[in-house]
Amino acid sequence: MIMLSILAMTVLVFVSRYLFLEPKLPLRLNAQAQRLLSYSSPAVLTAIWAPIVFMPDQELWLTPSNPYLIGAAVAAVIAWKTKNVLLTTFISMAIFLVLKLI
Structure with missing residues (x-):
């Protein structure tokens, strides 16, 4: 159960980072969202x-x-x-x- 939790958290963190860092994906944040995240x-x-x-x-x-x-x-x-x-x-x-x- 612990390994499953660690694996799930790893996948969640990787996917959330990948969506914003991969330049080929068409996902872009507007200026207000970028300022908020700063x-x-x-x-x-x-x-x-x-x-x-x-x-x-x-x-x-x-x-x-x-x-x-x-x-x-x-x-x-x-x-x-x-x-x-x-x-x-x-x-x-x-x-x-x-x-x-x-």
Whole structure:
């Protein structure tokens, strides 16, 4: 039953992506639908990272001793200033690792 569920989800995800990414198919979205879908990636990513950063132990933790919060803030500043994904990733991960080990 689990394998059937995994297979069904795989087919569903593949078909939904294929319909929009295959250039030979005549399916096109209008400008309003494209604009609406442009908000989905930031919304999903925020839904993933916000609970990790602000509630790492299942309770709100907004103190300067929160390594998740400091790492996220450093990553945001570095990304804003340098616009370099690799540099942002390495520096923020290093800072987070140092803060977790302390």
